[in-house]
Amino acid sequence: MTPLSNADLAARVARDIPDGSYVNLGIGMPTHVSGHVPDGREVIYHSENGIIGVGPPPPEGRHDPEMIDASKRFITTAPGAAFFDHPDSFAMMRGGHIDIAVLGAYQVAENGDLANWATDDESFPPAVGGAMDLVVGVPTIYVMMRHVNRDGSPKILERCTYPLTGLGVVNRVYTDLAVLDVTADGFRLVELAPGNDLAAVQAATGARILT
Secondary structure, eight states: OOOOOHHHHHHHHHHTSOTTOEEEEOSSGGGGGGGGOOTTOOOEEEETTTEEEEOOOOOTTOOOTTOBOTTOOBOOEEEEEEEOOHHHHHHHHHTTOOSEEEEOOSEEETTOOEEOSOSSSSOOOSOOTTHHHHHHHOSEEEEEEOSBOTTSOBSEESSOOSOOSBSSOOOEEEESSEEEEEETTEEEEEEEOTTOOHHHHHHTOBSOEEO
16 A cells, blocks of 8 residues: 655645635644645634634744644744634634534544544543534534554444544545545545555455445
């Protein structure tokens, strides 16, 4: 198999975000999407720590140490950016004011269930964070992640085995091997990453891929 790099995967996700969209980028890989807005397109990025109008990453060595996103990654701001407190930020997320959320995940099930905050019942982190608010309040949920774990086990499954963030909330999954839509019938292939074939990707997937 030929996996996409993080940069190429971020660019692939950015390609599907419509002009003028308000988008929340989750912690980890999704934050890279802000650096790949296609030419001629305006996307307004929201970060749950209290910023709307997140710009691309700053040049190496030229960051402001007080300008970070929810991943503590250094950022710039786009023209017209605004800063606000957590109540306002979460009101945007819960109130339907964000069009798309791009989230990372530990697992996604074929019915759209999402597990992205803990890996078992014994080692919960201190809190789920804003992911539950996003999947309830944002109408379109994209997941961006690696197709398999480091040990080669699948992250795309018939049913999640980790604690759930939301039930039936995922619309599309972007991995380093493929793009998959979540439909009433299960995962449907949108496209394969260059250099991959369906048989190999299906073998790395814990659920049936429809074509």
